Amino acid sequence: MDLQRPDSYQGGAGPDFNQHVLHKTILVGDSGVGKTSLLVQFDQGKFIPGSFSATVGIGFTNKVVTVDGVRVKLQIWDTAGQERFRSVTHAYYRDAQALLLLYDITNKSSFDSIRAWLTEIHEYAQRDVVIMLLGNKADMSSERVIRSEDGETLAREYGVPFLETSAKTGMNVELAFLAIAKELKYRAGQQANEPSFQIRDYVESQKKRSSCCSFM
Numbered sequence: 455m456d457l458q459r460p461d462s463y464q465g466g467a468g469p470d471f472n473q474h475v476l477h478k479t480i481l482v483g484d485s486g487v488g489k490t491s492l493l494v495q496f497d498q499g500k501f502i503p504g505s506f507s508a509t510v511g512i513g514f515t516n517k518v519v520t521v522d523g524v525r526v527k528l529q530i531w532d533t534a535g536q537e538r539f540r541s542v543t544h545a546y547y548r549d550a551q552a553l554l555l556l557y558d559i560t561n562k563s564s565f566d567s568i569r570a571w572l573t574e575i576h577e578y579a580q581r582d583v584v585i586m587l588l589g590n591k592a593d594m595s596s597e598r599v600i601r602s603e604d605g606e607t608l609a610r611e612y613g614v615p616f617l618e619t620s621a622k623t624g625m626n627v628e629l630a631f632l633a634i635a636k637e638l639k640y641r642a643g644q645q646a647n648e649p650s651f652q653i654r655d656y657v658e659s660q661k662k663r664s665s666c667c668s669f670m
């Protein structure tokens with residue numbers, strides 16, 4: 455996907471869209487882990503199989519999600535995973551409110567890179583940025599090299615929520631973005647008497663719900 459024009463508008467909501475606050479969310483991770491595919495699946499509900507075309511630069515998609523009856527506007531930035539674009543993408547971290555950090559469960563080196571990504575995030579992003587770790591390509595079970603427990607352990611070490619996703623089947627894709635939207639909505643509108651929202655607890659409870667009731 456060629457995303458050289460950062461001002462490009464690639465979908466989103468109606469005419470009143472820009473009158474409202476956009477929550478900037480960035481997808482990061484090694485080249486080929488499935489960032490573009492995850493965004494296309496979330497935005498358009500489809501997966502385009504076939505040859506891999508690496509993202510060039512950075513671009514965004516606007517998307518409105520409804521959480522607890524409230525419209526939350528996400529501006530989701532898809533970055534190029536290739537090393538040569540790193541200095542460009544760092545500049546975008548600073549005003550990000552959320553970062554989805556992906557690895558590919560069939561690619562050990564993409565998992566090994568996660569610590570370096572987190573170091574970069576802590577260096578360039580705001581201290582309170584919401585981070586979520588995603589192990590993508592969960593549909594490719596026969597080629598899996600990273601166990602789900604390893605993803606969970608790493609996420610726990612850094613205190614971030616974790617999900618395995620598939621941009622191909624759509625597994626957990628909506629949940630990942632909805633959890634981010636819920637957290638950002640909670641932070642934006644926090645009232646004194648509002649019960650606190652913990653994104654990690656929410657993700658864990660949703661995971662349990664889907665595994666308990668997948669036969670239904």
Ligand SMILES: Nc1nc2c(ncn2[C@@H]2O[C@H](COP(=O)(O)OP(=O)(O)OP(=O)(O)O)[C@@H](O)[C@H]2O)c(=O)[nH]1
Binds near residue numbers: 487504593
């Ligand atoms: N089976 C399967 N294939 C996937 C999945 N996600 C992505 N792919 C494939 O993996 C390849 C890379 O996907 P991209 O979405 O382009 O990866 P990217 O992270 O955006 O890569 P860069 O733009 O270089 O940073 C493509 O061939 C996709 O079709 C998935 O969940 N399951």
